[in-house]
Each structure stands twice: as C-alpha cells, then as structure tokens.
Amino acid sequence: MSAAKILLVDDEPDILEILEYNLKREGYEVSTAANGAEGLKKADEVKPDLIILDIMMPVMDGVEVCRQLRAKPDFKNTIITFLTAREEDYSQIAALDNGGDDYITKPIRPRVLVSRIKALLRRNERVDELDDTTEIAVGDLIIDLEQVLVRRGKEKIELAKKEFDLLTLLASKPGKVFSRDEIFNRVWGTDVIVGNRTIDVHIRKLREKLGDHYIKTIKGIGYKFVF
Incomplete structure (x- = not known):
C-alpha cells in the first residue's frame, strides 16, 4: 500500500x-x-x-x-x-x-x-457495521455508499465526507437516538479529538441540504433520524 x-x-x-x-x-x-x-x-x-x-x-x-x-x-x-x-x-x-x-x-x-x-x-474510509451494503433506502432518501451521495427522486444531493458518514450512521437505525459521544466515536473515532461545535455544525449543514425534518435533536442526549 x-x-x-x-x-x-x-x-x-x-x-x-x-x-x-x-x-x-x-x-x-x-x-x-x-x-x-x-x-x-x-x-x-x-x-x-x-x-x-x-x-x-x-x-x-x-x-x-x-x-x-x-x-x-x-x-x-x-x-x-x-x-x-x-x-x-x-x-x-x-x-x-x-x-x-x-x-x-x-x-x-x-x-x-x-x-x-x-x-x-x-x-477516513470508515462506514460502521454496514458490511457489503451499497445502499440505504430510508423514507424518500437513498444513501449510495459507493458513490458517496444521496438521492431523493431524481435529485442528487452531494455531501462532504463527514456529513455523509454522519447521515449514514443516523440513517442506519432510524428512530434510534445516538448520543453525542457515540457519534464522535463512530464518525470521528475514539482517538480523534475534535472541537465541541463539530457535531452541531455538521448536523446544521445536513439540515440545510436535506431539510429540517429528517434529523431530530434529543435535548441533552443526541440526535436521531426520523421519516
């Protein structure tokens, strides 16, 4: 390599x-x-x-x-x-x-x-617990793991890598509340220290690109994907 x-x-x-x-x-x-x-x-x-x-x-x-x-x-x-x-x-x-x-x-x-x-x-190449899955279909979204993009009907929504990883994690188990610590550990890794605002900024950018209704804030705990 x-x-x-x-x-x-x-x-x-x-x-x-x-x-x-x-x-x-x-x-x-x-x-x-x-x-x-x-x-x-x-x-x-x-x-x-x-x-x-x-x-x-x-x-x-x-x-x-x-x-x-x-x-x-x-x-x-x-x-x-x-x-x-x-x-x-x-x-x-x-x-x-x-x-x-x-x-x-x-x-x-x-x-x-x-x-x-x-x-x-x-x-950088981490996608947790998805094995050989190439797509996640949830609600009206299709998350294409190979092309690293999201489709909604004929619309293609391109995300930055960490935005995509964060959405993939949340959408992998719709309705599950992911704590902030779990999101940090599984998207950024346990041995990476990132700023306190990192998750908030990425969630905000996802909402700007996808709409406000997919990701719900659970105050004091974390976030979950809903549809």
Whole structure:
C-alpha cells in the first residue's frame, strides 16, 4: 500500500519544517506551501490524501482555500484539517462550515499531531457495521455508499465526507437516538479529538441540504433520524 500524501500549508517556515520532518519520519509523502494561493496550486498538482491548513495566511486564508477545494470534485473526500492559533468559536465554525474535517489549535507537540493525522487517515474510509451494503433506502432518501451521495427522486444531493458518514450512521437505525459521544466515536473515532461545535455544525449543514425534518435533536442526549 502506497504512503499517504499530505500537503502542509502554513506561512511560518519553522512550522512547515518541523511538521514536514516529523511526518516524513512516519513514512508519509509530504508537500508544502507557504500561502493559500500556493496551497491551492500544489493541491491540484499532488492530489493529497490529507491537507493541513493554517487559517491566517497571506494572499488567501485557509478557510477560503478549503471552500475552493471543496467546490472541486477531486477534493470532495480529501481530509482537510485546520492547524491554527485561533481558538475563537467563530473561527472554528467558519472552518467547519466551509468543509473542514477537524480543527487543531497551536501549539501542539509534533508527536501528538502525528497521532491525530494517523487517526484521521484511519477513519477516513470508515462506514460502521454496514458490511457489503451499497445502499440505504430510508423514507424518500437513498444513501449510495459507493458513490458517496444521496438521492431523493431524481435529485442528487452531494455531501462532504463527514456529513455523509454522519447521515449514514443516523440513517442506519432510524428512530434510534445516538448520543453525542457515540457519534464522535463512530464518525470521528475514539482517538480523534475534535472541537465541541463539530457535531452541531455538521448536523446544521445536513439540515440545510436535506431539510429540517429528517434529523431530530434529543435535548441533552443526541440526535436521531426520523421519516
């Protein structure tokens, strides 16, 4: 199996050097870019499996880079995580709203970051307990696991990877209430630490794309799929 390709985009040379060194030690193929515009160009060239973006960068910020990448079919399922010193809720929400999979705050020890990257890569292809199923039909929705899209009649609804994984989990057992902890563990993985707003943002985006009536909030517990 070939090594995963990782693209680092950050305007701090020291950060790039340290992360590149540690990731290459783990056997990853690593490319780097020093600003957002360069990162977009490099992503098109190398087609990485995972992209690590700083938010505050010259030329183009990381959120805009993420937004433009998600608009391209080639990057629909690419893992994109933000590595930034900004801890405000609005920065995290903007990052996730525009297609980010994870949000990691600086400073972080290189070994801890490598562990997070490994966990994200392991979980990327995860679809829990569906065996050889290729479709889930529930209500008026058909969830196509092979094409990673949702169909409603003739309408095709494209979702980001984590949105799709979250919907697949909820729809796999309609009516079952999934706790927030269970959703975190089964969609993001027990060894991935994501921000507190991550589930809320992804649920909101699912409702925007599918409609408000499919996913019900169970206050203080979690969410369930209804139809």
